[in-house]
């Protein structure tokens with residue numbers, strides 16, 4: 001795998017957007033520190049800056065608006081591994097919407113770096129002011145200019161206990177400042193002042209970044225550089241790190257597949273689709289395979305569809321989701337509505353569909369099976385995956401039976417009865 005942190009594709013931002021410089025200098029800084037992409041987890045927030053994650057070759061997690069710091073705090077605590085680097089990209093909008101998370105991260109001194117992209121406004125939604133918009137700064141929705149100054153996020157992070165806090169101008173090469181922030185232990189915060197040409201520049205024609213900062217009294221300097229003890233999950237009375245090597249699933253089965261196999265399971269919310277897919281994924285691991293799982297369901301998690309896209313492979317997999325599955329398993333009417341487009345795109349593979357549903361005309365074979373009649377709505381997903389394994393033989397169905405049998409669910413389900421062939 002290449003050691004580059006950016007894919008090399010053109011970055012997606014408007015011409016002159018400060019976010020481009022941050023992404024490029026982040027790559028430069030990480031390269032200079034000798035990190036390798038797969039040892040870095042980039043957690044991004046909602047906003048224009050966040051769409052960059054697709055262009056990074058690191059692990060990436062895209063959070064909700066203002067929630068990236070909370071996600072990253074969990075990741076860094078769970079990893080508890082100095083050989084991994086957690087970097088959070090967030091805007092001035094996300095930093096203030098998630099202010100409590102920022103303060104908690106600083107207070108706990110989580111081992112990670114926050115890179116605050118401060119362009120003084122909400123870029124993605126058309127230039128509304130944020131809580132960091134400086135006094136007098138105009139935005140398209142605040143043409144008279146901000147009547148109060150923004151918070152000083154660096155002062156707040158410092159007061160809350162972050163080990164390293166710095167504010168820099170996002171002009172020229174500021175990769176050295178990023179390198180310093182990335183190399184600190186505990187929480188480091190780097191606020192980069194930058195320009196959104198599309199909204200900031202438009203509302204403040206001819207604006208000069210330095211001048212805006214100076215007039216608003218926003219200082220560019222190091223606010224904190226100290227060595228308070230970084231957060232260590234072992235200090236919690238949890239009895240150990242969050243991930244124990246003994247939690248790893250043992251490889252006790254084998255598989256003959258030599259390339260990735262993609263499966264989509266589509267059914268109804270509340271009918272165990274995600275749980276069945278989780279067990280399937282665990283069973284694949286016990287057969288020595290790599291596996292990824294992507295769950296999809298509406299925000300109203302109790303109604304509508306529930307779908308899971310699984311990839312199993314003897315080789316490492318660097319993505320989730322299977323837009324063109326080899327096998328599509330449809331368990332209910334909700335699942336059929338959700339998966340109809342996927343089904344119509346399939347040019348290879350097969351569709352296993354519950355026999356209560358209309359058999360759609362497709363380019364691939366459609367095989368009706370009585371999943372629901374045999375197992376009932378609650379267990380149809382488990383039974384369908386059992387039937388799929390029996391039929392495809394990508395790994396032994398016995399592996400699925402074993403992981404379910406050894407779980408709490410195994411005490412409630414009669415697996416001998418459930419996993420029966422007709």
Ligand SMILES: Cc1ncc(C[n+]2csc(CCOP(=O)(O)OP(=O)(O)O)c2C)c(N)n1
Nearest residue numbers: 047048049065091092093094121122123124
């Ligand atoms: C909880 C929540 N509130 C509001 C939104 C709508 N929203 C999407 S992007 C955005 C603004 C992002 O601004 P900022 O964080 O400064 O990032 P930028 O776009 O400037 O990079 C808002 C308000 C949302 N997605 N989620």
Ligand code: SF4
Nearest residue numbers: 014017048123196197
């Ligand atoms: S709208 Fe502004 S913040 Fe968003 S990409 Fe364009 S210049 Fe950058």
